Amino acid sequence: MSNNNLAPDGFNFIQESHGINEYNLKSNGLRVLTLSDRSAPVATFMVTYHVGSRNEAIGYTGSTHLLEHLMFKGSRNFNKEKGTAIWDELQSIGAQINATTWNDRTNYFEVVPSEHLEKAIAIESDRMRYAFLRDEDRQPEMTVVRNEFERGENSPFDVLDKNIWATAYQAHPYHHSTIGWRSDIENVSTDRLKEFYNVYYWPNNATATIIGDFETSEALEMVKKYFGEHPKSDNPIPDVYTAEPDQEGERRVVVKRTGQTGIVGVAHKTPVGLHQDTYAFQILSKILTDGKSSRFYKSIVDKGLATSLFMYDFPFKDNGLFISYAFLTPDTDNQKVESIILNEYSKIANDGITQNELKKAKAQISSDISFSRDGSYAIAGALNEALAIGDWKFYTNFIENINNVSAKDVQSIVKKYLVEDQSTIGWFIPKK
Amino acid sequence: MLFKNKVNEIEVKQGIRSLTMATAIKDVVTISGSLEGGSLYAPIDNKQIANIATAMIDKGTDQKDKYEISDILDSIGAEISFSSSSNHINFTAHCMKKDLKTIMHLIAEQLSTPSLKENELELLKTRVLGNLERNKEDTRKQANIALLRKIYYPDHPNFRSTIDESIKLIKKISIENLQNYHDQVFGLGSVRIASVGDVDPDNLNSIIKDSFGVLKAQNLPDVSEFDTAQKSVEHKESIHIPDKTSADVYIGQSIGIDQDHKDYIPLMMAIYILGGNFSARLMQTVRDKEGLTYGIGSSISSASYKRDGYWSTWATFSPELIKKGIESTRKQINLWTSNGVSQSEVETKKQTIVGSYKVGMDTTGGLANRILSNDEKGRDISYLDDYPNIINSVSIDQVNNAIKTYVDPLNLVEVSAGTL
Incomplete structure (x- = not known):
């Protein structure tokens, strides 16, 4: 059934791409993605909600994430009172279970011995509409999340990264990080979280992904059995309408704190994730930092100026940031490394990249994609990020789009986007 | 398979x-x-x-x-x-x-x-x-x-x-x-x-x-003998690191045995029950019920290749909650050592460990590491097939005896690091 593109009763077959099938549960609009691979006795079930910290505003930043925590505190059929708490039910069978929140999505997942797939589906369905979300659970969970925030604040990199985003984005909610501001974490009410849940946690705002060892028709029947009880949302799912005003000049931010070594971050605004230029940015990222023959490795690390590099090149639903981070060696001057990064951008804008650099970058990405299919969770995770930016086929068509990128395309994006007026420069300066 | x-x-x-x-x-x-x-x-x-x-x-x-x-x-x-x-x-x-x-x-x-x-x-x-x-x-x-x-x-x-x-x-x-x-x-x-x-x-x-074939023969030097860990005595230490909003705490002690010892797996299961995963005691109490930490857990470390290992509990706390957090953690450790664990906890953790073992076969990397590690330890490949049976054969008495033998709650080493 699954591989000949026929949908079982209750589902519409939507499309297939590279072995992954998309269905739609007719009764409520739940999107379902399946890829059956019976090579290991393991299956991953993941529900992606199309809501993230981009859907928050002042006063309730961090709510998506706090809500994600409360989703483990119990629901109608899976709770401590009944002896069926979610963690107990799933960890007792050896499942890997967790949830994550980011700018554009929230996902809940279970990697289970395949005979327990139904349990994962039942749990996710139950908490989609019947999570308890009690105030007596929020109070201790708030301090848990606050400690998560505090752990992040321990890291100079995390603090600098938050400052760069907050400086680069003034109106758009990418201004604040997913964990939110401390005072919002502490003060947001349970009612506000419930409101958030009742706006966004509906089958027509979610995608269920099933990868691994299962028979497709049986898995879809289970999805229908459990998720089919939910109606569509009463109201349309609201979208974010806040647009970031044009940036009209370079921005800078400096963080000073006790520490031993500095960090430089050079950020530039990028197009929306589904824009065709995204693929050229992925190539550029490889050319700049991947491997010992990459440009920044040679000009920064190999000169003893940095211990390591990190390229922040993740595509998002809205315009994002392309950030080159360098973790400096002791006593290295931030300005010196910043200049090297910007000079390298200028060189590419003026002279372009070589065909050999392009070929190597494509080979690296091609190999990355092959390995991203190693294990059911890896595939589900990659689809989750593609869903977040707006099209799961971003994942399946990725390599084809990468192969269409030319050297001139890379030069063009550097000229177009990596310009001073669109930049935000961040320095971490250690106070000794 | x-x-x-x-x-x-x-x-x-x-x-x-x-x-x-x-x-x-x-x-x-x-x-x-x-x-x-x-x-x-x-x-x-x-x-x-x-x-x-x-x-x-x-x-x-x-x-x-x-x-x-x-x-x-x-x-x-x-x-x-x-x-x-x-x-x-x-x-x-x-x-x-x-x-x-x-x-x-x-x-x-x-x-x-x-x-x-x-x-x-x-x-x-x-x-x-x-x-x-x-x-x-x-x-x-x-x-x-x-x-x-x-x-x-x-x-x-x-x-x-x-x-x-x-x-x-x-x-x-x-x-x-x-x-x-x-x-x-x-x-x-x-x-x-x-x-x-x-x-x-x-x-x-x-x-x-x-x-x-291009490699010449290995000529490993003799390895000097080393003494097993000293028996722990109660010790508390605090390391000050400025400008930190979260502190890390370790509480632990040596166990005096390695992975090949007959008591290792019962002890490992005991420590799993204390803090091996989210449904273990420490996460359920110190985090889930009391909200004192984002992360807490316990495990045995560095007990392979004839080295006597150690067990420890690790947690993070806000500086203002650290006193309460350590007290709560120690309370759980004391309950665990004085009352032992229950039959249902042992049976549940058996399922957890066996199930996790299966889930770990999902990637080529997970499989390669498992196969290599088993061979490095001199174990026959069939050990990987027998492992679930070895776990399932452990009794509650073995688990509780292991706690009594290898954990001494009165002589724990406790180290905190942060802006304290």
């Missing part, structure tokens, strides 16, 4: 064991290999030589500089990495099936003829020293170092130098030190290679035999 039927194992040449497992994944192969070595075989006065010598392996060979090697790897989208642990030099790689020959030859070349150039050593030292300076700000690393320094004697493989001591040792290392270490350790004798994915064992073994 039985490992004993799926894994092809052979000594392709004296001193090289190859273990291959074909899976359904298309075109790609994950390689996980090792040879005996690591800090155990480094000079007693400078164990850092093992780490630096291993880190120099990918900085060029007598035949190719590091850029040529990088170009080869980049052009085929493959990766190779080397690392040093206490008992082994490890290498991992992933590549496309068609590139196996290139990768195996490159690994063998890098292991056998690293160029060990002075300028590369100085550059590496700059980077490593920079990372160590950064580690001074790391609350978790600082707390863990302090714990191990209190539990073990300085000659024990689990003992850790302070960060300042490590910096001094690294600064002293010369090319001659690295060459001597390399001459003794990097050779044939104990090479193991586990390859998982789209592999044909006969073809791969032929490639391994051909490529690793």
Whole structure:
């Protein structure tokens, strides 16, 4: 059934791409993605909600994430009172279970011995509409999340990264990080979280992904059995309408704190994730930092100026940031490394990249994609990020789009986007 | 699926064991290999030589500089990495099936003829020293170092130098030190290679035999004897690191046994019940009920290869909640040691451990590491098939006796690091 593109009763077959099938549960609009691979006795079930910290505003930043925590505190059929708490039910069978929140999505997942797939589906369905979300659970969970925030604040990199985003984005909610501001974490009410849940946690705002060892028709029947009880949302799912005003000049931010070594971050605004230029940015990222023959490795690390590099090149639903981070060696001057990064951008804008650099970058990405299919969770995770930016086929068509990128395309994006007026420069300066 | 039927194992040449497992994944192969070595075989006065010598392996060979090697790897989208642990030099790689020959030859070349150039050593030292300076700000690393320094004697493989001591040792290392270490350790004798994915064992073994033939024989130095950990006495220590909003806490002690001891698995299960996962006691109480921490857990560490390990609980707390958090953690440890664990807890954790074991087979990397680690420990491949039965055969009495024998709640080492 699954591989000949026929949908079982209750589902519409939507499309297939590279072995992954998309269905739609007719009764409520739940999107379902399946890829059956019976090579290991393991299956991953993941529900992606199309809501993230981009859907928050002042006063309730961090709510998506706090809500994600409360989703483990119990629901109608899976709770401590009944002896069926979610963690107990799933960890007792050896499942890997967790949830994550980011700018554009929230996902809940279970990697289970395949005979327990139904349990994962039942749990996710139950908490989609019947999570308890009690105030007596929020109070201790708030301090848990606050400690998560505090752990992040321990890291100079995390603090600098938050400052760069907050400086680069003034109106758009990418201004604040997913964990939110401390005072919002502490003060947001349970009612506000419930409101958030009742706006966004509906089958027509979610995608269920099933990868691994299962028979497709049986898995879809289970999805229908459990998720089919939910109606569509009463109201349309609201979208974010806040647009970031044009940036009209370079921005800078400096963080000073006790520490031993500095960090430089050079950020530039990028197009929306589904824009065709995204693929050229992925190539550029490889050319700049991947491997010992990459440009920044040679000009920064190999000169003893940095211990390591990190390229922040993740595509998002809205315009994002392309950030080159360098973790400096002791006593290295931030300005010196910043200049090297910007000079390298200028060189590419003026002279372009070589065909050999392009070929190597494509080979690296091609190999990355092959390995991203190693294990059911890896595939589900990659689809989750593609869903977040707006099209799961971003994942399946990725390599084809990468192969269409030319050297001139890379030069063009550097000229177009990596310009001073669109930049935000961040320095971490250690106070000794 | 039985490992004993799926894994092809052979000594392709004296001193090289190859273990291959074909899976359904298309075109790609994950390689996980090792040879005996690591800090155990480094000079007693400078164990850092093992780490630096291993880190120099990918900085060029007598035949190719590091850029040529990088170009080869980049052009085929493959990766190779080397690392040093206490008992082994490890290498991992992933590549496309068609590139196996290139990768195996490159690994063998890098292991056998690293160029060990002075300028590369100085550059590496700059980077490593920079990372160590950064580690001074790391609350978790600082707390863990302090714990191990209190539990073990300085000659024990689990003992850790302070960060300042490590910096001094690294600064002293010369090319001659690295060459001597390399001459003794990097050779044939104990090479193991586990390859998982789209592999044909006969073809791969032929490639391994051909490529690793360039290595000369390993000439490992004698390993000096070390004393087992000292019996813990109650100790509390606080390390001040400024400008930190979260503190890390370790509470632990030595267990005096290694993984091969008959009591190891019952003790491991006991500690799993205390803090092995989210549904274990510590997360359910200190985090879920009381909201005092984002993360808390307990485990046994560093108990392989005849080393007596230690058990510990690790947690993070806000400085204003740390007192309450430690009290709550200790309360749970005391309840666990005084009352033991229940039959239902033992049965649930058996299911958890066996289920997790199955889930761990989901990736080629997980399989390769499991196969290699089992072989390094001298265990027959069938041990991997027997493991669920071994777990299921543990009784509640064995678990509770293990707690009484190896955990002394009155003599725990407790270290906190942060802005306290």
